[in-house]
Amino acid sequence: MTTYTIDLRSVLEMTDDQFYKLCRANPDIKLERNVRGELIIMSPTGGETGNRNIEIAGEFVFWNRQTKLGKLFDSSTCFKLKGGSDRSPDLAWIKQERWYQLTPEQREKFPPITPDFVLEL
Template sequence: MILSTLDLNPVIDLTDEQFYQLCQANPEVKFERNANGTLVIMSPTGGETGNRNFEIGADFAIWNRQTQLGICFDSSTGFRLPNGAQRSPDIAWIKQSRWQALTPAQRERFPPIAPDFVLELLSPSDTLPASQTKMQEYINNGVQLGWLIERKTRTVQIYRPGKPVETLNNPSQLSGEAILPGFTLDMSLVW
């Protein structure tokens, strides 16, 4: 999904507030920022990927409404990770207690917190190596469980702290494990 990068560091080192204002002034552009401060301009997804993201998100929302264990987020939400990067996973989830520990001002802007769970669904314009690097960055910054789903090859890479990446080939479902208790994603929604 990465369209291009823009390194403003030789000219200006954007503060978090300036980055937020840049995003607000350009709502039609989806920005991320890596730990080095380089802006990443993201392209919109195509119809197939957008539909799958929506369907997956609906399952998360239903599960979360029933359990009331946390807060769900879509791909338009930016999170400021501990390493300084601002990232927007396709789907994110944060435990209720961690979300409530943030101030109202922190929750309003780009929350300074790594989600407990993230999901990235590769779109045709994404590259696998860049997505794998992003997933490892999430884990290195405190994410407890991450799923990188590649529809084209029907594979899922599961990321957990302190463990090697687990690759599943054509799974019929994914378990939220202890991080998302009782959540199961039916992969027929994805494939």
């Protein structure tokens, strides 16, 4: 997977809300933001990688349905992390009690929480 980093800080200080709106306005582009505020553009994966990723993710879904211990998220979920970065891991898991400590509004946008477990595939 190829990534591109764009530094807009010299022309624009993007707020969390502006970044959220930018992502929502461009759903076909996978955007992240590092701790320096630079935009990261992620390219899509190929077929073999996508198939391998879904097989691995499926195992986590099966486990989580059995245990009911938390919430699973795919790479389309962006998390607002401590330190200011916004990241979308391939797979993330958050303990149920931590997830429900967030307000409904926080859960709807980019959740301001560091997942308990992440997997980059």
